[in-house]
Amino acid sequence: xxxxxxxxxxxxxxxxxxxxxxxxxxxxxxxxxxxxxxxxxxxxxxxxxxxxxxxxxxxxxxxxxxxxxxxxxxxxxxxxxxxxxxxxxxxxxxxxxxxxxxxxxxxxxxxxxxxxxxxxxxxxxxxxxxxxxxxxxxxxxxxxxxxxxxxxxxxxxxxxxxxxxxxxxxxxxxxxxxxxxxxxxxxxxxxxxxxxxxxxxxxxxxxxxxxxxxxxxxxxxxxxxxxxxxxxxxxxxxxxxxxxxxxxxxxxxxxxxxxxxxxxxxxxxxxxxxxxxxxxxxxxxxxxxxxxxxxxxxxxxxxxxxxxxxxxxxxxxxxxxxxxxxxxxxxxxxxxxxxxxxxxxxxxxxxxxxxxxxxxxxxxxxxxxxxxxxxxxxxxxxxxxxxxxxxxxxxxxxxxxxxxxxxxxxxxxxxxxxxxxxxxxxxxxxxxxxxxxxxxxxxxxxxxxxxxxxxxxxxxxxxxxxxxxxxxxxxxxxxxxxxxxxxxxxxxxxxxxxxxxxx
Numbered sequence: 001x002x003x004x005x006x007x008x009x010x011x012x013x014x015x016x017x018x019x020x021x022x023x024x025x026x027x028x029x030x031x032x033x034x035x036x037x038x039x040x041x042x043x044x045x046x047x048x049x050x051x052x053x054x055x056x057x058x059x060x061x062x063x064x065x066x067x068x069x070x071x072x073x074x075x076x077x078x079x080x081x082x083x084x085x086x087x088x089x090x091x092x093x094x095x096x097x098x099x100x101x102x103x104x105x106x107x108x109x110x111x112x113x114x115x116x117x118x119x120x121x122x123x124x125x126x127x128x129x130x131x132x133x134x135x136x137x138x139x140x141x142x143x144x145x146x147x148x149x150x151x152x153x154x155x156x157x158x159x160x161x162x163x164x165x166x167x168x169x170x171x172x173x174x175x176x177x178x179x180x181x182x183x184x185x186x187x188x189x190x191x192x193x194x195x196x197x198x199x200x201x202x203x204x205x206x207x208x209x210x211x212x213x214x215x216x217x218x219x220x221x222x223x224x225x226x227x228x229x230x231x232x233x234x235x236x237x238x239x240x241x242x243x244x245x246x247x248x249x250x251x252x253x254x255x256x257x258x259x260x261x262x263x264x265x266x267x268x269x270x271x272x273x274x275x276x277x278x279x280x281x282x283x284x285x286x287x288x289x290x291x292x293x294x295x296x297x298x299x300x301x302x303x304x305x306x307x308x309x310x311x312x313x314x315x316x317x318x319x320x321x322x323x324x325x326x327x328x329x330x331x332x333x334x335x336x337x338x339x340x341x342x343x344x345x346x347x348x349x350x351x352x353x354x355x356x357x358x359x360x361x362x363x364x365x366x367x368x369x370x371x372x373x374x375x376x377x378x379x380x381x382x383x384x385x386x387x388x389x390x391x392x393x394x395x396x397x398x399x400x401x402x403x404x405x406x407x408x409x410x411x412x413x414x415x416x417x418x419x420x421x422x423x424x425x426x427x428x429x430x431x432x433x434x435x436x437x438x439x440x441x442x443x444x445x446x447x448x449x450x451x452x453x454x455x456x457x458x459x460x461x462x463x464x465x466x467x468x469x470x471x472x473x474x475x476x477x478x479x480x481x482x483x484x485x486x487x488x489x490x491x492x493x494x495x496x497x498x499x500x501x502x503x
Contacts, residue, residue, distance in 0.1 A: 054405065055435075057412050059419070064259065066267040067087065067239025071420060073246040073255055075412045079150040081247035082413050083157070085164060086424050088144035088240035092210035098222045100215035104177045105231050106137030106171075107143070111177070112170040114162040119170055121184060122159065131156045133163050139211065140354065141424065143237070150248040154257070161261035164236070169228050178220050185220040187216060188233045189487055195290055196299040196362075196465045201484055203461050204305055204419040205360060206282045211355065237268035244420045245347070246412045279355045281305035281350050283461050287475055290465040298370040298466030301362040302377060302457035309351045310427065314452035315438035317349040322397035323389055323447070324361075330380050330393070331361075341365055341373040347381065347456070351423035359455065367470035371477050374462060388444035401439050408432060 015454070018228060057072040110133060113119035126132060131148040138165040144164050169374035189195055198214060242263070245254060281304060307314070324331050326349045331345045347361035348474035361381060365373040389397070409415050422429050464482070475482035 003493050008500060030298045054409050056415055059301055064263055068262050069242045071244040071416055072251050072260055073412050073416045074251055075246055076248050079248050081150050081153050081249050082147045084143060084145040086242045086420055089139045089142045089235040091137055092139050096139060097215050097219060098210060098227060099219040099429055101223050101227055101231055102137040104223060105228050106142055107177050108173045109167040110135040110163055112173040113168045115166040115168055116162055119173060120291055130202040131157060133160050153249060157257055165265060171225055171253040174225060174228060181215055181220055182217060185215060185389055185489060192295060192299045195487060196301050196463060199290060200301040200463045203463060204281050204290060205281045210277045210436055211279050216490055219493045223419055224307050228422060237271050238262060238265045240271050241268040242420050244416045245417045268467055276354050284459045287478055287480045287482045288485050289461040289468055289475060290485045291468040292465055292489055293467050295467045297365055297366050298464050300337055300374060300464050301360055302460055302462045303358055304361040304456055304461060306357040306359040307347055307351055308356060310354050313353055316446045317454060318399050319385060319439060319442050320447050321349050322400050323393050334380055335376045339376055341369050341376055365394050367467050368472055370464060370466060370471045371473050374478060386456050388448045394444045404451055408446055
């Protein structure tokens with residue numbers, strides 16, 4: 001078709017579409033009569049019904065003889081099925097000279113194909129069914145997931161089982177995974193926020209801690225095909241796995257599928273009680289600077305070692321979080337709005353399930369406001385320790401938490417994932433409801449007592465990533481010297497010559 005003729009047809013089609021789009025607008029405008037619009041109410045006059053009670057959908061839980069734990073939750077609203085397998089592993093269990101090994105295993109389990117289906121064929125089979133199978137390993141666990149139409153459940157679940165039990169770890173995909181991570185290392189100092197988070201974790205946990213160490217060119221170079229296969233063989237067993245499936249399926253039939261695909265997988269009893277690496281704080285009361293002369297603002301983190309979700313005071317600390325951070329909270333009102341010292345400001349008691357997390361406060365501010373910003377944040381942290389929340393602050397924090405509580409259960413998949421997480425870490429299955437009940441009964445005195453006990457001013461570590469020359473007054477005005485941190489990326493050392501490999 002000639003270009004001119006095609007353009008005329010296109011313009012004609014667009015004019016007709018616009019005509020149909022405009023007609024409803026005129027109809028709506030013509031239907032409006034004076035005096036029929038409702039009078040707007042002031043927001044204080046608005047009334048809302050009480051939030052509905054959260055209900056956990058019916059589900060079943062059982063174990064296979066080999067120790068595999070299974071959760072099944074039927075949901076027939078849509079012809080879809082989703083599943084996730086949580087493995088008792090994590091990158092905190094990899095050797096310190098091979099950081100990145102678990103990450104690469106988690107990636108190449110999927111990208112490397114299976115013993116029965118090479119990568120390209122596996123991809124094609126999933127794409128033809130609009131399905132997905134994904135894998136990955138993070139700090140405390142590994143995950144494999146699938147999503148499929150219910151009519152394709154048999155074939156997709158079979159592929160899912162293959163990926164978990166028969167990964168091929170194709171060598172070319174291993175090379176690709178290492179190359180991608182080398183590229184990420186080369187770019188890791190491009191983002192000041194990433195620098196701040198990475199280096200702050202090192203200051204608290206220690207650079208060699210499994211909760212703070214980073215992938216380097218050398219640690220990636222140390223990883224071999226045998227290492228990848230060996231980590232998988234050591235870490236992946238049915239008695240170290242929780243499988244959850246939610247969606248449009250028949251539970252008895254699904255149970256039979258699971259037994260067929262996973263029932264003959266041998267257990268490894270020695271893997272049932274893997275010790276969790278400990279975490280301790282190695283720095284306290286010091287100030288550090290990553291000098292970045294190209295920056296016009298500072299990224300700041302202030303904090304110390306935090307705690308776990310099983311701490312009896314955790315619910316008080318989470319209410320404290322809300323009082324400090326919510327829109328209209330103390331930090332927003334004082335540091336950002338009244339003093340104008342921040343683009344962003346926050347303070348979070350970031351607990352973890354089975355190892356101590358971090359308490360982190362901080363934000364972003366212009367270079368010359370760095371020291372006033374740090375002092376202002378520390379002042380607010382001291383205030384929440386030394387005086388109880390006002391009744392209005394407490395109520396606002398509680399309302400914010402409780403009103404958002406229902407969004408933890410927007411769909412059955414969220415609920416199932418939460419149940420599996422609690423079992424994985426040994427928490428009661430009603431833990432989130434304990435949170436809800438505790439928030440409802442929370443008092444200002446409990447929040448203050450928890451803040452006094454757990455916020456420790458003498459343990460605070462301060463990290464600034466910014467232009468040191470433009471930080472005026474200087475960081476020394478905080479009462480301590482500012483120790484520089486070198487973020488130069490180490491180059492790999494050649495195993496044969498012992499010299500730097502610049503290739």
